[in-house]
Amino acid sequence: MKNMFTEGFRIRDQFATHFLTFTVEGWIDIFSRQRYRDIILESFKFCIAKKGLRLHAYVIMSNHVHVIWTATEKSLSDVMRDFKTFTSKEILRSIADKGEVESRREWLLYMFEFFGKRTNANDKYKLWSGNNHPEIIHSFDFMKTKLDYIHNNPVRAALVQNPSDYLYSSASNYEGKRGLIEVDLLH
Template identity: 50%
Template sequence: MARTHSFYDQEATYFVTMTVVYWIDVFTRKEYRNIILDSFKYCQEHKGLKIHAYVIMSNHIHMIITKDRNKNLSDILRDFKKHTAKTIVKSIEENREESRREWMLWMFQKAGQKNPKNRDFQFWQQHNQPIILDTSEKLSQRLGYIHDNPIKAGIVQDAKDYLYSSTSNYHGVKYNLLEVDVLR
């Protein structure tokens, strides 16, 4: 039976979910989604992260990932979450046009106070919920789940129309915000 909360097999393919504390809808703003995309690109280029599929929803992200040799998935995601948390919170603090700024910062601070590992705030929930995808059925099911997320949320009628997803990469659409290692 596969464990569901640790990266025990560093060579495996994983389905991962990262969720904002209290399910706050941070990623309704383009600038915060772009921080995620830029951080994905950095991790791909410099940390050995291989992203096979992803979707950025309003308050969470799903991915199918692996990594290059001599890298550790836990370390990559820890660094990703730490960097994006600091960068997004700073962007919220500096964004005078952000109508929910005071409320979001208060919520992140409240979450941080509940966690002894944090000093000032907490942006992401602690867990990544990694699920090992060790069969083609599991892989296919999770890939479909990721790409259908925006449809089920009522955002688009066709998954290819959602920009913040790898669906376009799998359908040969030329406009991709992030290159992924397509699963064959």
């Protein structure tokens, strides 16, 4: 008998469109700071330009990121690995930078080191949790459900009243407005 926790969230088609969630270890609210959110956006742009990523939708919440992605050149697993590695290193570098104002510096480094010790990886710090809960976009209705879920996340968190009012989301792109980053709209 298959177990959902071991079999349910696997990438079976590396070039299919997927809904993914990237969660910060311990649900730490790292993205409450603009500079860390901007690192995510810069990595999106890089992956689009250099790795063949098609970014269809996203939202950057305080402690997690939801996306709908399609890999076109490298496998989805490779793009996710590179995205998580780069963003982790850049965010941790920014936290540790004494020239940056970060009132939580010692606590954040302590926590990410704590999570780093709980893994077999060689990294001292661990920012991202291991499971990305990939779900293939298998139908138009499922795609709409996931788009609505992504774009309404800030509304459910009582951050904004309307999805397109949240700056770090693709909701405005889907309303014909210009967002912080271009996305490849799904229809």
